[in-house]
Amino acid sequence: MSIDRRSGCPINLSLEVFGDRWSLIILRDMIFGGKRHFRELLNGSIEGIASNILADRLKRLMELGLLTKADDPSHKQKAIYSLTEMAITLVPIMAQLGAWGRVWLPVTEELSIRAELLEKGGPPLWEQFMDELRHEHLGAPSKTPPGTPTVRQQLRAAYEAVVARKAEATVD
Amino acid sequence: MSIDRRSGCPINLSLEVFGDRWSLIILRDMIFGGKRHFRELLNGSIEGIASNILADRLKRLMELGLLTKADDPSHKQKAIYSLTEMAITLVPIMAQLGAWGRVWLPVTEELSIRAELLEKGGPPLWEQFMDELRHEHLGAPSKTPPGTPTVRQQLRAAYEAVVARKAEATVD
DNA sequence: TGCAACTGATTGCAAAATGCAATCGGATTG
DNA sequence: CAATCCGATTGCATTTTGCAATCAGTTGCA
The missing domain is CATH 1.10.10.10 (Winged helix-like DNA-binding domain superfamily/Winged helix DNA-binding domain)
Known part of the structure; x- marks a missing residue:
């Protein structure tokens, strides 16, 4: 295998x-x-x-x-x-894949909001995210300044904003 | 399907x-x-x-x-x-895949030289390459200034340089 | 005119991968 | 001490894959 x-x-x-x-x-x-x-x-x-x-x-x-x-x-x-580390460095590939899929494939808004965030943030955000993953998974010291919202928090917030907006739209 | x-x-x-x-x-x-x-x-x-x-x-x-x-x-x-156009915009994904594979997988030098060139050239070179592909495949007018070596020419030259160097090394 | 070589495929068949449901023994919870 | 949760494993039917052989139409050449 x-x-x-x-x-x-x-x-x-x-x-x-x-x-x-x-x-x-x-x-x-x-x-x-x-x-x-x-x-x-x-x-x-x-x-x-x-x-x-x-x-x-x-x-x-x-x-x-x-x-x-x-x-x-x-x-x-x-x-x-x-x-x-080998898996963590897949982040840029995931970001590119997400960006491409968002343009060309019938993605749903809730699920593509993460790809959009990653695309807008660009390589600096990818680096911050990889740094966080190294911290979580490899126990590495985090280089991001304290108080900065984590990428995962941003991802979650963006997702929930879309869901909330959609729920509101169906009520109207 | x-x-x-x-x-x-x-x-x-x-x-x-x-x-x-x-x-x-x-x-x-x-x-x-x-x-x-x-x-x-x-x-x-x-x-x-x-x-x-x-x-x-x-x-x-x-x-x-x-x-x-x-x-x-x-x-x-x-x-x-x-x-x-959908396929041409895969170039950045290909570039990232190649860059990742070059770092983590047992690639051969002859076959990874293209990935290296694309990695070193970065997004501007990817754009030039996509422009050339649009010209070849979609008949679009090329925006690259005349006289500029095409990316495919560069890819070929880089490949042949490696092959030639390797052949020389085996003679020595 | 004849024929070999080449064009983009198609067919038959065996092997491997996939998907699904049921189940396993051990660990934990109430 | 029974029910539930844990990371899997097993059996089996379906689907996908890989390989070899083959197809009919087109071309180049003698």
Whole structure:
């Protein structure tokens, strides 16, 4: 289930990592949704992944070096998954993918608001977000000045603003 | 074979477009390799796609609006495939994918030199390249000043420089 | 005129991946 | 001590993929 090296082209090799239906969805939920546990990923995502596929992909992503697994100290049978630096540096790719999809595909407003925020913020915001992820997942010291709202807070606020506005619009 | 809208998330929808093993490879060969005919794509790529898969993906990419097909006036049964604007704007994604793969995956130098050039050139070079692609595939007037070396020429020159250096190194 | 080579595909078939539902043993909660 | 939650695993039907062979129409050349 590891890489089979169809060719040494970077685009081909990248595709061998997440050129399937689920790997990038799982990483999206971990990066943007903050999901760390099996059940969160299983029930939390809109798309509804099957548990056997999830188990298989988590294993595969660990073998490829994108995730690590550790025991959750608070709960003996709970495992906590962490992003590695390799996975965290996917943020710019996710941002570009989101920006492209927003332009060309029938995205829904609630779900594309995050992509819009990331697009507007540009590389500086991506860097801040990666810094936060390194802090959460790798225990690295955060470089962002205290008091700055986190990117995840901004993402959540933007999402809820859209939902609230939509609810209001249906009342009118 | 069209999009099934598992969810309206931009990343999910993007994955439904090219979250398979071949679609992005075909687009890569058209964008970077300048391939326009069935046989060029079939025999030209390093990875070796099967003809039925190629036919299926070309059809699918046309249905999704990423490619168009036209008769080649010089040859009654030759078809010429063109990139649409939707496909041309994948260049930044390709660049980011290449940059990521170059850092984290066992790429070969000959095949990653293009990714390196695109990374070093940054967004201005991507824009120039997209402009050239619009000229080639959509018949748009080119905005790049005359005399400027095309990006494809630069890509080719960089590739051949690596190959030549490697050949020399084995002689020494 | 004849024929080989080339054009964009199509067909048949085996193997692999996917999706779904049910289930597992251990841990925790009430 | 029963119910629930934990990260998975199993069995099975469906779908997708990969490979080899083949297709009919077109072209170049003798």
